[in-house]
Amino acid sequence: xxxxxxxxxxxxxxxxxxxxxxxxxxxxxxxxxxxxxxxxxxxxxxxxxxxxxxxxxxxxxxxxxxxxxxxxxxxxxxxxxxxxxxxxxxxxxxxxxxxxxxxxxxxxxxxxxxxxxxxxxxxxxxxxxxxxxxxxxxxxxxxxxxxxxxxxxxxxxxxxxxxxxxxxxxxxxxxxxxxxxxxxxxxxxxxxxxxxxxxxxxxxxxxxxxxxxxxxxxxxxxxxxxxxxxxxxxxxxxxxxxxxxxxxxxxxxxxxxxxxxxxxxxxxxxxxxxxxxxxxxxxxxxxxxxxxxxxxxxxxxxxxxxxxxxxxxxxxxxxxxxxxxxxxxxxxxxxxxxxxxxxxxxxxxxxxxxxxxxxxxxxxxxxxxxxxxxxxxxxxxxxxxxxxxxxxxxxxxxxxxxxxxxxxxxxxxxxxxxxxxxxxxxxxxxxxxxxxxxxxxxxxxxxxxxxxxxxxxxxxxxxxxxxxxxxxxxxxxxxxxxxxxxxxxxxxxxxxxxxxxxxxxxxxxxxxxxxxxxxxxxxxxxxxxxxxxxxxxxxxxxxxxxxxxxxxxxxxxxxxxxxxxxxxxxxxxxxxxxxxxxxxxxxxxxxxxxxxxxxxxxxxxxxxxxxxxxxxxxxxxxxxxxxxxxxxxxxxxxxxxxxxxxxxxxxxxxxxxxxxxxxxxxxxxxxxxxxxxxxxxxxxxxxxxxxxxxxxxxxxxxxxxxxxxxxxxxxxxxxxxxxxxxxxxxxxxxxxxxxxxxxxxxxxxxxxxx
Numbered sequence: 062x063x064x065x066x067x068x069x070x071x072x073x074x075x076x077x078x079x080x081x082x083x084x085x086x087x088x089x090x091x092x093x094x095x096x097x098x099x100x101x102x103x104x105x106x107x108x109x110x111x112x113x114x115x116x117x118x119x120x121x122x123x124x125x126x127x128x129x130x131x132x133x134x135x136x137x138x139x140x141x142x143x144x145x146x147x148x149x150x151x152x153x154x155x156x157x158x159x160x161x162x163x164x165x166x167x168x169x170x171x172x173x174x175x176x177x178x179x180x181x182x183x184x185x186x187x188x189x190x191x192x193x194x195x196x197x198x199x200x201x202x203x204x205x206x207x208x209x210x211x212x213x214x215x216x217x218x219x220x221x222x223x224x225x226x227x228x229x230x231x232x233x234x235x236x237x238x239x240x241x242x243x244x245x246x247x248x249x250x251x252x253x254x255x256x257x258x259x260x261x262x263x264x265x266x267x268x269x270x271x272x273x274x275x276x277x278x279x280x281x282x283x284x285x286x287x288x289x290x291x292x293x294x295x296x297x298x299x300x301x302x303x304x305x306x307x308x309x310x311x312x313x314x315x316x317x318x319x320x321x322x323x324x325x326x327x328x329x330x331x332x333x334x335x336x337x338x339x340x341x342x343x344x345x346x347x348x349x350x351x352x353x354x355x356x357x358x359x360x361x362x363x364x365x366x367x368x369x370x371x372x373x374x375x376x377x378x379x380x381x382x383x384x385x386x387x388x389x390x391x392x393x394x395x396x397x398x399x400x401x402x403x404x405x406x407x408x409x410x411x412x413x414x415x416x417x418x419x420x421x422x423x424x425x426x427x428x429x430x431x432x433x434x435x436x437x438x439x440x441x442x443x444x445x446x447x448x449x450x451x452x453x454x455x456x457x458x459x460x461x462x463x464x465x466x467x468x469x470x471x472x473x474x475x476x477x478x479x480x481x482x483x484x485x486x487x488x489x490x491x492x493x494x495x496x497x498x499x500x501x502x503x504x505x506x507x508x509x510x511x512x513x514x515x516x517x518x519x520x521x522x523x524x525x526x527x528x529x530x531x532x533x534x535x536x537x538x539x540x541x542x543x544x545x546x547x548x549x550x551x552x553x554x555x556x557x558x559x560x561x562x563x564x565x566x567x568x569x570x571x572x573x574x575x576x577x578x579x580x581x582x583x584x585x586x587x588x589x590x591x592x593x594x595x596x597x598x599x600x601x602x603x604x605x606x607x608x609x610x611x612x613x614x615x616x617x618x619x620x621x622x623x624x625x626x627x628x629x630x631x632x633x634x635x636x637x638x639x640x641x642x643x644x645x646x647x648x649x650x651x652x653x654x655x656x657x658x659x660x661x662x663x664x665x666x667x668x669x670x671x672x673x674x675x676x677x678x679x680x681x682x683x684x685x686x687x688x689x690x691x692x693x694x695x696x697x698x699x700x701x702x703x704x705x706x707x708x709x710x711x712x713x714x715x716x717x718x719x720x721x722x723x724x725x726x727x728x729x730x731x732x733x734x735x736x737x738x739x740x741x742x743x744x745x746x747x748x749x750x751x752x753x754x755x756x757x758x759x760x761x762x763x764x765x766x767x768x769x770x771x772x773x774x775x776x777x778x779x780x781x782x783x784x785x786x787x788x789x790x791x792x793x794x795x796x797x798x799x800x801x802x803x804x805x806x807x808x809x810x811x812x813x814x815x
Contacts, residue, residue: 063115071115076106079125086140101132194222201225202564207557214669216554217518217606217662218561220276227564227572229596231277231394231495232512234581236287239267244579246270256298257366260291261373265380271581272386272393274573275512278492280396282508283437284414285407286484292406295369297346300354300362302328304335307358348405370409374417381431382422394790395432398470398489400457401442403449411453418460418467425764428757428784430791434460434467435490438743444473458732461753465786468719469739474749476715478506485509490750493658493788494717500651502597510583511598513716514565517557518604518657519550520666521633522680525607525614531677538615540629547633551603551640558601559648566593601650602716603641604657605634606666608690610680619679621696621706631709634690638713653716656689658788663688664801684804688788689718695808699815700724700738708746719750721786726755726768728813754809757784 062074080102087099105128109121116124122144129137199208202225203218210216218224240260243253244267254260264281271279281287305311305328316324336342339355348366351359381395399411414434422429436457437443443450457467470490472479476498477488486506490496497508504511526532528543570577570588577585582595609619611633612626620627634654641652659666663685671681679693687693690710692703700722707720722738729735735753742748759766760773761780772779782793787802 062110062113064121065115065117067118074110074116076103076110079106079109079121082122082143083125083129083136083140086143087136099133099136101129105129105132191222194225198222198224203560204556207553207560210550210553210557214520214666214673215523215550216557217520217666218557219516219518219604219662223276223515224561224564227561227566227568228274228276229514229565229599230275230512230516231279231491232271232275232576232582233280233282233489233491233497233508233510234267234271235510235583236264236267236281236284237509238580239263240287240290244575244581246575254291255294256369257288257291257295258369258373258376260288261377262380264288265377265384267581268381268393268395269384269386270575272395274576277513278394278396278495280398280489280491282398282489283401283484283487284397285399285402285410288410289402289404289406292366292370292409293347296348296362296366297343299365299369300346300358301332301336301343303358303361303365304339304355305331308335348409370413371416374413375420375422378417378420378429378432379422382429392431394492396435396491397432398435398437398487400437400450400453401439401472401484401487403442408450408453411450412456415453415456415460415467418464421464425759425761425766427759427766427782427793428464428466428791430793433492433790436467436469437472437487437489438469438739439472440744442472444740444743454736455732458736461735462729462732465753465755465757465791468750468752469743471743471747471749471751473743475747476712476749480506483507488749490717490719493790494656494719494750496715496717496749497600498651498653498715500598501645501649502651504583504598507583510581510585512582512600513602513653513655514596514599515558515561516602516604516655516657516716517554517561518606518655518659518662519554519637520606520670520686521611522607522614522666522670522686524550525611526670526674526677526680529611529615530617531614531680532674540615543615547636551637554603555640555644555648555652558603558652562596562601562650566591566596568592597650599651600653600716601644602653602655603637603644604655604716605637605689606657606659606662607686608634608710609687609693613679614677619693619696620690621692621698627706630690634710634713638715641716654714655716656710656714656718658719659686659688660788660802662686663805667801683808685801689714691721694723694805695810697810697815698812700812701741702815703812704738704742704746704748708742708748711746711748711750719752720748722751722753722813723809723811724753724755724813725811726757728811729753729755752786754786758782759784 063071064074065071080098083099083102083105084096088096105125108128109124126137126141129140198221199211211218240253243251251263254263268279308331345353382392384392386393397414399414402408402410418429418434421427436454442448443454445451461467470488472488474488478499479488480486485508487508489508495513497511499506500511524543524546527546528539530536530538570592576582577588577592577595580586583598584594588594608630612619612623612630616623616626618626620630638654641654644652666686667681667684674681676682690707692698692706703722704720711718711720720742739751742751756768757766758769759782760776760778761782762778763773763776765773765775770783771781773781784791784793785806787806
């Protein structure tokens with residue numbers, strides 16, 4: 062008598078396995094060999110053995126259920142539950158091992174994130190681990206309702222694999238605190254910087270360390286304010302050193318045979334003598350005190366300072382593109398905001414960063430992927446030609462025309478709510494769109510030390526397809542049913558965010574010692590048993606995807622072509638914003654509305670919708686779902702028309718949004734025209750965040766860079782790197798990204814042509 066197992070193998074029938082299975086159910090799995098067998102276990106096993114025929118495992122279990130039900134219904138029910146539980150465990154194990162095998166063998170490369178090399182050793186290990194953690198999260202951490210909503214693509218849990226460990230998303234680091242106090246890493250502590258070059262090195266180190274204790278981006282709200290004090294320090298150091306080096310006594314020194322400590326002591330002893338000679342103190346030595354300082358030493362110090370700043374800023378850019386701090390050869394997702402500091406030193410910082418952007422990186426001086434630089438546009442500061450920092454705006458436009466960066470953020474946005482006396486409240490953005498609004502736990506609109514805990518995205522096309530005309534089931538959209546289901550979906554999104562937040566706040570400080578011990582996050586050093594006191598300042602974002610496809614499914618037209626659809630879409634986004642405010646009050650947390658960037662989700666959602674509903678024109682027939690409320694990339698609209706369509710939506714996603722304009726590479730060199738677009742978008746349309754896209758192709762053989770796609774016009778090489786902005790950040794070659802983003806990039810219309 063042979064038994065066919067689930068994997069196809071045949072083994073001899075063993076009655077003891079039936080006895081043990083029945084007994085485990087009887088004792089509710091608290092079975093030990095010392096426990097007596099179920100009274101009927103042996104009889105049932107012998108009865109099945111007496112049949113003397115080959116069977117499958119499932120067939121034997123069906124017989125056991127039937128026989129048990131006849132003699133002991135209570136144990137039969139327990140056996141059925143026990144059997145279902147074992148079946149679920151086997152299914153989970155099978156899915157997990159299949160996912161693991163495909164990732165480790167690199168046959169499931171998705172490139173959902175262009176910053177991750179999924180074919181590398183660490184990339185394969187990362188993705189394999191992520192798949193297992195996702196399965197665990199859905200089956201064991203999140204509630205059945207939330208897990209089902211994710212699996213059925215009503216809502217989407219971003220970075221699902223981080224759920225079980227309670228890791229949070231992104232952060233604006235408090236650099237001023239670390240620069241003043243120094244910081245600790247696992248293997249040592251770092252003194253506060255004393256010069257601009259050292260501060261720039263520490264910026265890269267801090268970004269790298271912070272990125273390892275979270276899964277999203279890291280940023281600084283005001284790099285110009287953060288680094289300005291060290292410009293003054295470096296100038297003072299160069300001035301004094303030039304004085305000391307000019308003294309006659311230096312000719313008598315034998316530097317080759319002196320220890321470093323002896324040289325430092327000599328400089329220290331002599332600098333005051335020569336400051337006294339000129340009637341100066343160290344506090345007198347700063348850049349704006351030009352008339353009081355010796356002209357020769359001033360010019361020499363300024364020359365040395367400018368050289369130090371150029372080299373340090375370029376080194377910062379190189380470091381942020383080469384410090385692979387995460388698995389899969391990832392570099393930190395870094396963002397730097399600047400342009401507001403009107404002091405001499407602050408202005409020099411902004412200019413140094415723009416010049417480093419223009420200089421490019423590497424052998425061919427290619428456009429750097431990180432940091433994402435963001436110019437903080439502000440009336441009265443840098444927006445108009447009468448403003449102190451207007452020259453920096455012009456320099457930013459020059460950098461944009463060559464490097465795509467910087468993006469521009471609108472510090473006069475109606476929802477910015479700045480305190481002009483507190484730079485920590487200055488409006489800033491992070492990465493591809495993240496913004497921070499009001500903190501109900503005491504920090505108000507302070508942006509430093511805060512970030513987003515996690516986003517969850519509502520898949521709007523699902524609702525549109527279910528209640529619209531796309532499936533041919535009705536002639537008009539059932540909007541009443543839409544709103545009813547939409548409210549249920551909003552509630553699911555809220556529940557999902559709370560479930561993840563509950564896991565996050567239960568973590569210990571030891572989970573992210575760099576962040577909490579150094580206080581890179583607000584109130585980090587006040588956390589002990591839990592990290593609630595820090596994470597309560599962050600946001601919980603309710604995102605949305607596919608406004609265009611939702612409208613198409615509901616009405617047969619998207620929000621570009623139909624005023625009715627546009628008004629309805631706007632009401633949907635407005636409701637998400639209102640609901641976020643209600644959830645904030647209800648839970649005493651910071652909920653926000655979020656225009657999801659959908660890096661991998663644009664493709665993941667599309668595949669799920671196709672599987673459920675098939676190919677639907679202008680809904681699932683493209684290989685991607687459109688980001689948030691954006692105009693679909695294939696729509697032939699002009700620059701200002703696109704801005705005007707998207708602008709009304711921008712008031713509501715205070716957790717983050719961005720507006721893109723696609724330009725020809727030749728158009729963007731007309732910086733005056735680009736400036737007029739920015740001024741119109743910010744001053745007339747109240748758009749908070751604006752970026753320009755255009756192609757940059759680089760020949761990897763000769764270094765020629767322009768828009769030429771697949772063959773170099775200089776040397777004829779086909780070894781071409783095609784740089785594009787795929788989401789909020791650049792990628793060295795868009796062909797490394799997932800198929801959805803590749804398709805979207807190819808279909809993009811140049812708005813400058815219409």
